[in-house]
Amino acid sequence: MSSLNFRLSNPDMRRQQKAATLMTAIAVLGLSYLPLEAQNIIGTLKDASGQPLAGALVKVSSQELGLSFMVVTQGQGRYSTPNLLPGRYIVQGFGSDSQTPPMAPAEVRGSQPTKMDLALSIPLKLAPPRKRMMDADYAKLMPEGPGKNAVASRCATCHSLQWVVSARKTPEKWQETVGRMRDDLQGRDRPLNDILGESDLIQMDTMTEYLSKTFTPDTPLDPRVVEQRLLDVGGPSHPNRNLPGTLLTGAAAKYVAMEFSLPPGSMVHDIAVDSEGIAWVSETNTGGLGRFDPNTLTYTRISAPAAKNPNVQLNSVAVDPNGDVWVVDEGPNARMLQYNPKSREFSSYPIPGYPHAIPPDSTPARLVTLRFLEGNVWATGITANWIVKLDPPTRKTTEYPVPKGSSPYGLAVGGDQRIWYAAEVGNLIGRLDPRTGRLAQYNLTTPKSDVRGMAADAEGNLWVVATEADKLIKVDYRNGTSPSSVFFRQTPGRIQSTWIRNRT
Numbered sequence: 456m457s458s459l460n461f462r463l464s465n466p467d468m469r470r471q472q473k474a475a476t477l478m479t480a481i482a483v484l485g486l487s488y489l490p491l492e493a494q495n496i497i498g499t500l501k502d503a504s505g506q507p508l509a510g511a512l513v514k515v516s517s518q519e520l521g522l523s524f525m526v527v528t529q530g531q532g533r534y535s536t537p538n539l540l541p542g543r544y545i546v547q548g549f550g551s552d553s554q555t556p557p558m559a560p561a562e563v564r565g566s567q568p569t570k571m572d573l574a575l576s577i578p579l580k581l582a583p584p585r586k587r588m589m590d591a592d593y594a595k596l597m598p599e600g601p602g603k604n605a606v607a608s609r610c611a612t613c614h615s616l617q618w619v620v621s622a623r624k625t626p627e628k629w630q631e632t633v634g635r636m637r638d639d640l641q642g643r644d645r646p647l648n649d650i651l652g653e654s655d656l657i658q659m660d661t662m663t664e665y666l667s668k669t670f671t672p673d674t675p676l677d678p679r680v681v682e683q684r685l686l687d688v689g690g691p692s693h694p695n696r697n698l699p700g701t702l703l704t705g706a707a708a709k710y711v712a713m714e715f716s717l718p719p720g721s722m723v724h725d726i727a728v729d730s731e732g733i734a735w736v737s738e739t740n741t742g743g744l745g746r747f748d749p750n751t752l753t754y755t756r757i758s759a760p761a762a763k764n765p766n767v768q769l770n771s772v773a774v775d776p777n778g779d780v781w782v783v784d785e786g787p788n789a790r791m792l793q794y795n796p797k798s799r800e801f802s803s804y805p806i807p808g809y810p811h812a813i814p815p816d817s818t819p820a821r822l823v824t825l826r827f828l829e830g831n832v833w834a835t836g837i838t839a840n841w842i843v844k845l846d847p848p849t850r851k852t853t854e855y856p857v858p859k860g861s862s863p864y865g866l867a868v869g870g871d872q873r874i875w876y877a878a879e880v881g882n883l884i885g886r887l888d889p890r891t892g893r894l895a896q897y898n899l900t901t902p903k904s905d906v907r908g909m910a911a912d913a914e915g916n917l918w919v920v921a922t923e924a925d926k927l928i929k930v931d932y933r934n935g936t937s938p939s940s941v942f943f944r945q946t947p948g949r950i951q952s953t954w955i956r957n958r959t
């Protein structure tokens with residue numbers, strides 16, 4: 456189950472925020488339009504000493520409807536929610552270190568606002584955030600044996616050891632994976648014996664043996680690893696764990712947040728918002744493109760067109776400047792779908808296949824992020840290590856390879872009208888000139904910062920999420936520098952030319 460969270464007040468945030476919270480999800484498919492008369496909850500909030508409190512939070516939620524709103528108290532501690540669907544709502548108030556005691560739900564029906572005054576009379580108790588495990592912690596979970604130390608040190612060079620301890624493979628697959636990693640490590644395309652001495656070869660064998668014995672397809676996942684993976688995607692945790700510790704003031708006090716739970720079983724991968732405020736989400740597991748209308752609070756699922764293989768896996772979603780919704784099907788059908796919300800028709804474009812052998816454990820060349828520039832669709836090919844351009848009228852794709860081991864994830868168009876991308880494993884920010892195909896790379900000084908999502912702001916500067924480094928990086932599009940210079944090594948001189956392939 457998955458729910459969709461976003462702020463209604465800020466369009467940029469709406470576009471960026473992704474479905475993250477797990478909660479009880481109840482379908483509200485096919486609800487009718489919201490009533491015009493006031494059908495909301497209003498009241499005042501006071502602190503423990505009876506003083507009205509502005510800048511505190513009030514959350515109203517209905518489990519049956521899968522719906523909740525959070526608003527901020529204003530002058531004299533007054534609050535009012537947006538119009539609600541009829542139902543029973545739990546009302547909770549939170550102000551820095553105190554909260555309301557449990558109360559009977561408020562009933563919303565008819566045309567009169569429901570009045571509910573609140574008092575913050577008990578201490579606010581939030582579970583402390585769960586500890587993020589580091590490589591040393593993962594190493595401790597690995598059973599002792601020959602090869603363990605080599606795996607724990609070498610396999611954590613480019614990415615988190617979490618990737619290793621959560622993989623399950625046959626000996627053949629481990630052999631292939633270790634070979635692929637070594638290939639990435641050792642200057643890429645040169646033959647193994649050119650680079651590695653005999654002792655290294657023996658060590659690779661020991662590592663493969665250790666991995667094959669330790670992480671077989673039948674080895675259960677350690678619950679501590681599972682918990683960390685859920686933490687990564689914002690999984691089960693206290694629903695109010697991110698509440699601010701102080702009272703809100705200024706623009707922050709105008710905040711209205713809505714949380715809507717999707718139908719049970721829908722696994723959402725990505726979200727994009729169109730100019731009308733409609734949220735489009737990709738359901739990976741159902742092959743459905745979800746459409747959420749925040750005015751009517753209705754959610755509808757549009758099925759992707761049938762293809763040769765029934766296994767449809769929708770992932771990245773983006774809305775182009777004409778309002779068409781693009782979504783990647785990275786299942787075996789390997790296609791980009793363009794959906795026109797007016798004609799309700801889909802067009803389909805194949806994802807370019809790999810130039811060489813497909814890594815056995817991957818789905819077809821995956822595209823992680825979609826963006827638009829001058830009528831073209833641009834995408835990051837994380838597994839094939841290239842940036843893809845699609846020209847929809849001619850259906851021609853062009854692939855711009857990036858160095859092996861980059862794993863390009865996020866992508867955005869900078870103020871310079873160039874394509875910027877975040878290389879997750881390569882640990883750098885890249886810039887591609889769409890006219891010349893030239894690449895520039897800006898290395899990150901924090902190792903394994905795990906850069907993923909990327910967006911351009913109104914000035915054309917780039918913002919990048921560095922998941923493992925717990926940082927948000929801002930990059931100046933004019934020179935590739937970052938104000939957080941400790942984090943960013945400036946190497947604007949490092950230009951790499953690359954080859955381009957065209958496909959029709």
Ligand code: HEC
Binds near residue numbers: 636640662859
């Ligand atoms: C030179 C950098 C580098 C090193 C060192 C490295 N990896 Fe990786 N690893 C990558 C990259 C790049 C990816 C993503 C692309 C891919 O899967 O090839 C990846 C992905 C993975 C994955 C997920 C994909 C899959 O095939 O299941 C696993 C598991 C993995 N690595 C295991 C290992 C192990 C085991 C070692 C040590 C023997 C290791 N890595 C060392 C770069 C590296």
